Amino acid sequence: MTRPIAALPDTLVSQIAAGEVIERPASVLKELLENALDAEAQSIEVRLDGGGIRRILVTDDGNGIPAGELALALQRHATSKIRSLSELESVATMGFRGEALASIASVARLTLTSRTADEDQAWQITADDQEATPAAGGTGTRAEVRQLFDHIPARRKFLKTEATEYGHCLTAIERIALANPQVSFRVFHNDNPQRNWPATHIHGRIRDVLGDEFEDQSLPVSADQGLIVLEGCTTKPTFARNRADRQYLYVNGRFVRDRTVSHAVRQAYADVLHGDRQPAYVLFLTMDPAGVDVNVHPAKHEVRFRDSGAVHHYVAQVLAEALAQRGGATVGGPVEAPPAPTLGDDSTAAAPDTAHAGNASQDAAPMPVVPAQTAGPSNPRTPSPIYPARRLIQQRFLLQEHNQDWRTLYAPLPAKTGTSADAPRRPQAQPEALDPRQQPMPADLPLGMALGQLHGIYILAQNAQGLILVDMHAAHERVVYEALKLAVNEAPLPAQDLLIPVVFTATETQVATAQEHQDILDDLGLRIRPTGPTSLAVRAVPALLARGDIEALALGVLADLERIGHSARLAEQRNELLSTMACHGAVRAHRRLTLDEMNALLRQMERTERADQCNHGRPTWFQWSMNDLDKLFMRGQ
Numbered sequence: 001m002t003r004p005i006a007a008l009p010d011t012l013v014s015q016i017a018a019g020e021v022i023e024r025p026a027s028v029l030k031e032l033l034e035n036a037l038d039a040e041a042q043s044i045e046v047r048l049d050g051g052g053i054r055r056i057l058v059t060d061d062g063n064g065i066p067a068g069e070l071a072l073a074l075q076r077h078a079t080s081k082i083r084s085l086s087e088l089e090s091v092a093t094m095g096f097r098g099e100a101l102a103s104i105a106s107v108a109r110l111t112l113t114s115r116t117a118d119e120d121q122a123w124q125i126t127a128d129d130q131e132a133t134p135a136a137g138g139t140g141t142r143a144e145v146r147q148l149f150d151h152i153p154a155r156r157k158f159l160k161t162e163a164t165e166y167g168h169c170l171t172a173i174e175r176i177a178l179a180n181p182q183v184s185f186r187v188f189h190n191d192n193p194q195r196n197w198p199a200t201h202i203h204g205r206i207r208d209v210l211g212d213e214f215e216d217q218s219l220p221v222s223a224d225q226g227l228i229v230l231e232g233c234t235t236k237p238t239f240a241r242n243r244a245d246r247q248y249l250y251v252n253g254r255f256v257r258d259r260t261v262s263h264a265v266r267q268a269y270a271d272v273l274h275g276d277r278q279p280a281y282v283l284f285l286t287m288d289p290a291g292v293d294v295n296v297h298p299a300k301h302e303v304r305f306r307d308s309g310a311v312h313h314y315v316a317q318v319l320a321e322a323l324a325q326r327g328g329a330t331v332g333g334p335v336e337a338p339p340a341p342t343l344g345d346d347s348t349a350a351a352p353d354t355a356h357a358g359n360a361s362q363d364a365a366p367m368p369v370v371p372a373q374t375a376g377p378s379n380p381r382t383p384s385p386i387y388p389a390r391r392l393i394q395q396r397f398l399l400q401e402h403n404q405d406w407r408t409l410y411a412p413l414p415a416k417t418g419t420s421a422d423a424p425r426r427p428q429a430q431p432e433a434l435d436p437r438q439q440p441m442p443a444d445l446p447l448g449m450a451l452g453q454l455h456g457i458y459i460l461a462q463n464a465q466g467l468i469l470v471d472m473h474a475a476h477e478r479v480v481y482e483a484l485k486l487a488v489n490e491a492p493l494p495a496q497d498l499l500i501p502v503v504f505t506a507t508e509t510q511v512a513t514a515q516e517h518q519d520i521l522d523d524l525g526l527r528i529r530p531t532g533p534t535s536l537a538v539r540a541v542p543a544l545l546a547r548g549d550i551e552a553l554a555l556g557v558l559a560d561l562e563r564i565g566h567s568a569r570l571a572e573q574r575n576e577l578l579s580t581m582a583c584h585g586a587v588r589a590h591r592r593l594t595l596d597e598m599n600a601l602l603r604q605m606e607r608t609e610r611a612d613q614c615n616h617g618r619p620t621w622f623q624w625s626m627n628d629l630d631k632l633f634m635r636g637q
């Protein structure tokens with residue numbers, strides 16, 4: 001029955017190995033693009049036919065391959081990128097295995113044409129005859145792949161329609177183009193021009209690839225801890241999506257999926273995004289290659305961090321800071337005008353907006369857009385050019401000795417100093433009740449002075465630029481929530497005894513939950529005691545919430561406790577409890593507020609971090625400038 005052991009023929013070995021790396025045209029394309037980048041190309045042209053199934057042609061203007069090495073380039077385990085294990089451990093190039101071209105050649109027809117700057121002509125080789133012959137061509141490399149999987153019907157069967165495969169190819173190009181704005185990309189499909197992205201800075205590339213709206217809704221992220229640099233942008237919670245399809249994470253220039261980082265991002269958004277909404281972001285994490293293993297996935301889609309706890313801590317901190325925007329801190333409000341182009345950017349090539357078809361142009365942006373009046377110091381965007389990861393790695397980690405300890409990443413972020421004249425004042429440590437007495441001159445007030453209330457839901461206010469509209473409940477909820485978070489650090493939360501306890505009927509489970517979690521509830525300033533087998537009495541509530549609906553507050557928190565159940569998880573979920581409390585403690589819609597109360601709320605919003613969106617990620621206020629209003633009424637036209 002059993003057959004004798006025999007070594008597999010070389011081609012079969014290659015085909016089996018290729019199975020892990022080459023899944024579809026897009027995976028071929030990714031490998032070819034990475035090779036072009038490793039060769040320091042400045043300009044890359046991609047031509048696809050039939051979704052890349054019939055033909056993929058990648059032409060670069062990089063360093064080229066010397067004629068004498070062309071045959072080696074096609075061999076398995078032959079690479080110019082690493083020489084030893086120690087070099088593997090500090091690899092800064094995209095490739096290092098020396099098997100991509102060999103894998104491609106085993107499942108398709110591959111022709112390489114290349115010329116280095118020293119050669120006076122190009123040389124060409126096909127995987128079949130292994131002999132380089134003279135050819136026409138400039139400096140750089142042309143890799144042409146035809147008939148993918150033609151002689152492997154089993155694999156060919158798994159390919160989808162040309163349109164689908166083309167879509168995957170575009171995705172692969174987009175991922176690579178975002179991380180390499182200094183390189184220009186041109187894409188053709190069946191000879192029709194599809195994309196043309198000139199060399200630019202990162203913000204230009206984000207506009208070109210992801211559209212104006214993405215860039216307009218972005219919050220800059222820029223942090224450098226020595227061992228780790230985190231740059232790029234995340235987007236406002238109000239821009240969150242139902243799908244996680246706009247999450248671009250790069251580790252040392254490589255697009256990866258990583259649970260540590262995505263969890264850290266989610267944690268940073270936990271306060272402002274509930275439910276399944278997904279934040280959109282483009283983040284570049286660049287670090288000492290010694291701190292990350294890139295050799296864990298056949299197609300290099302995953303990495304392993306040496307100290308993932310430290311990375312998690314750092315990313316969560318930096319993002320939380322980026323999100324901690326305060327109400328009225330920017331002239332533009334929740335929906336702002338686009339930033340000025342990146343400073344210190346050596347590229348003057350302006351990205352033509354026409355390059356991106358199908359994206360909402362700036363003019364078509366939603367109505368409540370306020371152009372930033374001045375790019376003054378309060379503009380939160382302090383642009384920093386994103387240096388492609390490789391350059392940074394070489395400058396920072398491979399050429400210089402450093403002996404920083406990974407544990408330093410657990411340290412809290414240093415306080416930002418001198419960012420602006422009106423740098424965020426820390427929010428008050430002590431929450432305060434609505435205080436009608438503070439009324440400085442309207443000119444210094446970002447959110448202006450209240451004019452009145454609309455249908456008991458919105459506050460209308462006027463500031464120097466024009467009209468402000470505030471969702472009263474959502475804004476107060478956020479203010480109360482942030483105040484509760486600050487106050488709870490001095491557990492127990494300052495409570496106010498109720499003159500007359502609020503007694504209500506409850507289920508046996510609710511009574512049991514109240515008893516079981518009595519200590520936690522007391523810490524939260526909620527004193528709830530059973531008064532019978534099916535009744536509970538609230539005897540004290542946090543002072544901040546004394547004016548809300550106390551029965552609803554108690555029931556909401558008990559429902560949270562029942563759901564969370566296990567008390568070990570309570571500490572983690574504390575903010576969720578506080579959020580429920582804030583929701584019930586905040587002013588209800590339809591409550592009449594005096595002008596003084598409205599103004600006090602506006603002032604609290606200005607002092608509160610993250611006041612631009614409510615706890616559910618919806619915006620809390622909008623601004624229309626006089627200009628916007630004039631346009632609305634077609635004045636002066």
Ligand SMILES: Nc1ncnc2c1ncn2[C@@H]1O[C@H](COP(=O)(O)OP(=O)(O)OP(=O)(O)O)[C@@H](O)[C@H]1O
Pocket residue numbers: 031035036039060062063064065073074078079080081094095096097098099100101102140141
């Ligand atoms: N576009 C290119 N320009 C210059 N040299 C190239 C190009 N493509 C491939 N090469 C050379 O051919 C070699 C083999 O390429 P291949 O993609 O097979 O392996 P690799 O990039 O070294 O590693 P990996 O398998 O991880 O991609 C490279 O090391 C490089 O020297």
Ligand SMILES: [Mg+2]
Pocket residue numbers: 031034035094095096100101
């Ligand atoms: Mg390669």
